Amino acid sequence: MTARKIIIDTDPGQDDAVAILLALASPEEIDVLGITAVAGNVPLPLTQKNARIVCELAGKTDVPVYAGCDAPLNRKLVTAEHVHGKTGLDGPTLPDPQMPLTEGHAVDFIIDTLRGHDAGTVTLCPLGPLTNIATAFQKAPDIVEKVQEIVLMGGAYFEVGNITPAAEFNIYVDPEAADIVFKSGAPIVVMPLDVTHKALVTKPRNDAFRALGTEPGIAVAEMTDFFERFDKEKYGSVGAPLHDPCVTAYLIKPELFTGRHINVEVETGSGLTLGMTVADWWRVTDRAPNAMFMGDLDADGFFNLLTERLARL
Ligand code: BDR
Numbered sequence: 001m002t003a004r005k006i007i008i009d010t011d012p013g014q015d016d017a018v019a020i021l022l023a024l025a026s027p028e029e030i031d032v033l034g035i036t037a038v039a040g041n042v043p044l045p046l047t048q049k050n051a052r053i054v055c056e057l058a059g060k061t062d063v064p065v066y067a068g069c070d071a072p073l074n075r076k077l078v079t080a081e082h083v084h085g086k087t088g089l090d091g092p093t094l095p096d097p098q099m100p101l102t103e104g105h106a107v108d109f110i111i112d113t114l115r116g117h118d119a120g121t122v123t124l125c126p127l128g129p130l131t132n133i134a135t136a137f138q139k140a141p142d143i144v145e146k147v148q149e150i151v152l153m154g155g156a157y158f159e160v161g162n163i164t165p166a167a168e169f170n171i172y173v174d175p176e177a178a179d180i181v182f183k184s185g186a187p188i189v190v191m192p193l194d195v196t197h198k199a200l201v202t203k204p205r206n207d208a209f210r211a212l213g214t215e216p217g218i219a220v221a222e223m224t225d226f227f228e229r230f231d232k233e234k235y236g237s238v239g240a241p242l243h244d245p246c247v248t249a250y251l252i253k254p255e256l257f258t259g260r261h262i263n264v265e266v267e268t269g270s271g272l273t274l275g276m277t278v279a280d281w282w283r284v285t286d287r288a289p290n291a292m293f294m295g296d297l298d299a300d301g302f303f304n305l306l307t308e309r310l311a312r313l
């Protein structure tokens with residue numbers, strides 16, 4: 001099996017960090033061409049720094065990390081320090097990164113990488129607001145047909161919203177960008193809250209991370225210790241939902257997930273439901289399917305995979 005070439009577009013975020021660690025721990029299946037940071041959970045200066053902290057935690061300092069868009073296409077940035085803490089990576093004490101940011105803009109890296117590879121050989125993995133991806137598609141529409149697949153975390157159907165009653169955070173922050181991506185025609189796989197709220201770090205799962213005894217294992221345990229308080233208070237969950245790692249786990253073991261190929265559109269006009277992913281789960285319209293929208297996962301299989309891979313770092 002040749003490793004799948006990917007670009008991780010991200011706003012770390014503790015769960016982004018775990019998603020990146022999982023990818024970097026899995027070189028047989030995943031070849032991370034680069035990491036592009038976007039403003040989201042925290043502002044861009046922190047997300048690009050956090051992406052480098054995570055690469056160093058994984059011991060993979062040769063992965064290029066680029067800074068991208070510092071604000072949504074045409075809205076003010078909404079951040080989520082109430083979930084992720086002031087730094088975005090609150091929990092463990094991790095050293096400032098030594099590896100430099102790679103020169104150049106993340107959007108240009110995405111464009112150049114897709115143009116520089118054969119069509120259908122590079123997958124985009126957005127873990128935050130879709131600003132960088134939409135900007136790249138707007139600037140270079142020729143790259144859309146070169147994308148192998150977009151596997152993203154965002155949206156919700158049955159679980160509805162986590163930042164407003166109707167919207168999930170990544171889509172809500174930049175709904176216009178999400179609209180561009182969902183209408184792009186590129187093949188899309190969506191990991192919505194419906195799936196990620198089932199990827200919960202219970203105490204035994206957290207203990208298993210810590211028991212690895214390695215720096216990454218302990219850091220992941222401490223990140224989820226911090227991050228879980230929000231979902232415990234809000235939803236009464238048993239632990240932190242690992243939203244973004246669903247994306248990288250899918251690349252390794254797609255059989256852990258099940259869903260439906262359906263039409264998904266993004267609300268950009270309504271004040272009340274801005275950023276809602278209107279997913280035609282029951283296929284009640286004749287709108288053409290544009291996304292594989294996941295609905296369930298094998299949570300034990302997911303955590304077994306994650307723990308086994310973290311042990312490799
Ligand atoms: C998404 O929003 C962020 O807070 C997380 O990192 C994840 O990407 C969940 O709604």
Ligand code: CA
Nearest residue numbers: 013016127128
């Ligand atoms: Ca994220």
